[in-house]
Amino acid sequence: MLELNAISSGYGETQVLYGLSLVAQPGRVLAILGRNGAGKSTTLKTIMGLLPLKSGDIVFDGNPIATRAFDVARSGIAYVPETRDIFPSLSVRENLEIVAKRFGGPRPDWTMDRVLELFPRLGERLDNGGTQLSGGEQQMLAIARALLMNPRLLILDEPTEGLAPIIVKLIHDKLQELKRDGLSMIIVEQNFGFATALADDVAVVGKGQVVWTGSAAEIRADEDAQHTWLGV
Amino acid sequence: MFRHNALRYAVLVVLLAAALFQAFTAEYFGLEILTEILILAILVLALDIVAGFGGMVSLCHGALMGVGAYAYALLSAKAGIAPPLAMAGAVALTGVTAWAIGAICSRSHGIYFIMATLAFGQMAYSYVFEALVFGGDDGLGGIARLDLGLFGIDLNDSRSFALFCLAALGAVYGAAVLILRSGLGRSLSGVMHNEQRMRALGLTVWRVKADVFGLSGMIAGLAGALAAQHIMYISPGLLSWTVSGEALVVVILGGLGTLVGPLVGAAAFVVLKHELSGLTSYWHLVVGVILIAVVMSRANGIFGWIEARWGDRIERRVADATRKPEPEEATSDA
Numbered sequence: 001m002l003e004l005n006a007i008s009s010g011y012g013e014t015q016v017l018y019g020l021s022l023v024a025q026p027g028r029v030l031a032i033l034g035r036n037g038a039g040k041s042t043t044l045k046t047i048m049g050l051l052p053l054k055s056g057d058i059v060f061d062g063n064p065i066a067t068r069a070f071d072v073a074r075s076g077i078a079y080v081p082e083t084r085d086i087f088p089s090l091s092v093r094e095n096l097e098i099v100a101k102r103f104g105g106p107r108p109d110w111t112m113d114r115v116l117e118l119f120p121r122l123g124e125r126l127d128n129g130g131t132q133l134s135g136g137e138q139q140m141l142a143i144a145r146a147l148l149m150n151p152r153l154l155i156l157d158e159p160t161e162g163l164a165p166i167i168v169k170l171i172h173d174k175l176q177e178l179k180r181d182g183l184s185m186i187i188v189e190q191n192f193g194f195a196t197a198l199a200d201d202v203a204v205v206g207k208g209q210v211v212w213t214g215s216a217a218e219i220r221a222d223e224d225a226q227h228t229w230l231g232v
Numbered sequence: 233m234f235r236h237n238a239l240r241y242a243v244l245v246v247l248l249a250a251a252l253f254q255a256f257t258a259e260y261f262g263l264e265i266l267t268e269i270l271i272l273a274i275l276v277l278a279l280d281i282v283a284g285f286g287g288m289v290s291l292c293h294g295a296l297m298g299v300g301a302y303a304y305a306l307l308s309a310k311a312g313i314a315p316p317l318a319m320a321g322a323v324a325l326t327g328v329t330a331w332a333i334g335a336i337c338s339r340s341h342g343i344y345f346i347m348a349t350l351a352f353g354q355m356a357y358s359y360v361f362e363a364l365v366f367g368g369d370d371g372l373g374g375i376a377r378l379d380l381g382l383f384g385i386d387l388n389d390s391r392s393f394a395l396f397c398l399a400a401l402g403a404v405y406g407a408a409v410l411i412l413r414s415g416l417g418r419s420l421s422g423v424m425h426n427e428q429r430m431r432a433l434g435l436t437v438w439r440v441k442a443d444v445f446g447l448s449g450m451i452a453g454l455a456g457a458l459a460a461q462h463i464m465y466i467s468p469g470l471l472s473w474t475v476s477g478e479a480l481v482v483v484i485l486g487g488l489g490t491l492v493g494p495l496v497g498a499a500a501f502v503v504l505k506h507e508l509s510g511l512t513s514y515w516h517l518v519v520g521v522i523l524i525a526v527v528m529s530r531a532n533g534i535f536g537w538i539e540a541r542w543g544d545r546i547e548r549r550v551a552d553a554t555r556k557p558e559p560e561e562a563t564s565d566a
Contacts, residue, residue, distance in 0.1 A: 048432055049431075049432075050428060050431075050432060069428065069432045070431045070433075070434050070435055070436055070437070072432075073431070073432055073433060079432050081429070081432070085426050085429040087422045087425050089421050089425065090418055090422065094233060097415070097418070098419060098422055099433055099434075101415055102433075102434055103434065145433070149434060
């Protein structure tokens, strides 16, 4: 579904990724793990066209991926950033509508009703402003907004960061539900337990390259890899 | 996104009452000042839409107003087109011009956006200043006002023209609210807060900016067409960057991104200008000191200052007054 072939990228003069390669299979969840500064978020931003690709290539569904962020979004990839980026001056309803009206189409998979069914809490807060939401509610809104883009691939950056354990469990259950529905996902996560419980496949990133790949079950069993690359 | 609250409604009612009182009681000079305020208010509403709600600080809105004024003058006086059609044409032409400027400048940000709009404004000023078709330095005269004789209204009468401008301002305010509450307005709000995020949500950012800039330009063009009819004479000075700068001062003085604030700012600025210029020719210095005080006070202009002091109190009173009384507990006699 998505192939990254020897990509290099970074911020301005600072290179972060050095020939990173990985593959995300359709209908499966790929977790990208690694220590802080390894290049996980940089990988996602490069896929999304938010950072320039310096070398290598990215292929999505057999075609080279677009280089501009809005073209990438329109090609069927939705991205939930670490910062969630809820628009503070818009209400929950308006935050959702801003996307729903753009990606609605004649018979969309995801509608306002369906995302509110997935996250009933948002239905109770529809008229609240973006700044009046808790961290968990903001994360639900960010995921709901991404789903309204009717993506074929959902990319999430640190979806549990700063959330209470009960909300982490709720987010986990919702993402499991999406996985059961067959939605392909890539998830970057520091929470090893959360990531490996959700993912089918795992790629570990270290110093801007993929240093380990395998299944979630394999990394759970490989204590050496956990210790060497993740410090678990 | 723009929302009305009790204080905003209250200030609008006070402003409307003051304008109507002035329109029906003032003599010629007072009516001229009122009309000047109303036309400036239309221009600064246009600027507030792009600067206050889209983060696009424009230094070419004076030039856009000038485009509207010259287009109206040329279409009505030179081309002989009926004034209502000339006015519609002037508004449309200014909108198209503004859309093109917005589309080009939308790829720049901050100081670069300001400089790009300034460059467009100065190009328009220089061209109009030199071109004979626009009357060069001498400008154009003999500009007719709309003929509303069909409705029994003579716009050559200062009072009627002031009321006509008031009606135009009301329509523009309503249009501005509709724009900001529409899908385009929501997208603009998103773009202002996080442009990169909006791109990642599949939005064509430059198009949103250009569309809003075009609509704002149409409003500035309307201000220009009214200004041309007000003075019945126009000169290149109307397109000067100082007009754009003055409009920006008025928006900041009143309250950026509030719609209501710029109306307060326009009234305060014109009244201050007329009162102070009678006392000293250095009235700009006094306005400058007031502007510095407003900026240093950290309030969002005069309206922001009012909102910070009385906004919550008025909201609470309105909430108390509109709250439904609790049903009295049933007295049980069981």
